Amino acid sequence: MLSKIYLLVRTQRFFTFLTWPTRILLTLAFLPSGLKKVIGARFTLMPVDTNVGFFFEALYRTGFYWNFLGLMQLTAAALLLVPRTAYFGALLYLPIVANICVIVTAMQFEGTPVVAALMLLANIYLLVWDYPKTRRLVAVIFQKT
Template sequence: MKTLEAAVYKLHQKLIFKLFTWGTRILLSLAFIPSGLKKLLGQRFTLLGTDDPVGFFFEALYQAGWYWNFLGFMQLLVALLLLIPRTAFLGAIIYLPIVINIFVIVTAMKFQGTPIIAGLMLLANIYLLIWDYTKIKELIAVIFKKEKQIE
């Protein structure tokens, strides 16, 4: 673990990686804003008919009512959190299950080209979590310390 800490520390010292990290945060935020806004406003995400499996899937989500709006709200919240320096780590943590879910859905439903984009988003999110490795390490230590106290 010390070598990972040392590697992350070296990354933090280089301007190019600081800029890359900010660029990654901005791009991941921008990826969620249009779709999140459509869902929050209660608009359909696609014009595909229900005879198409992808259109059927999105129509089912749309028909779920407030769950559709909740998905949009969470996408917008995460996008905002990633852009604020104090909350970027929290945004990256919340982004992870959302982007994993998107990746699994688009892969399972055989969306054309989208699994590549979702996979790259997932890799970018993992990069952001590695960037904040020390915070993850502290969070895990706190969680495990609490578990030991409960026993």
């Protein structure tokens, strides 16, 4: 059933057209924050007496972990732009954007949960776009031993 839906969707020009802009927009979403983290700059200048400011300051003070987060964001973004690695980029993007969704919702960021949720949905779209690969990966993960 899902395979038939997948084949129907893959033949629609609209979805073919939608895939590249989705990859590009997701890449652009990670570039500024990823670059700031890689170079060791603060992401926000909010005061630490706010929940959001305190959270980002704590992350910033972790040092290497802050840089690592940025490196992973930039890696996922770059992989999305190369057709051969786009699926791996979407896989790498998934836990990062899911984590962002949880954080911005838990920290009660204003407006940001909506943006993060849309990014998560766009990322899931890319994973579904490569449904055969995703199906094989899920089968391997849940394979009974």
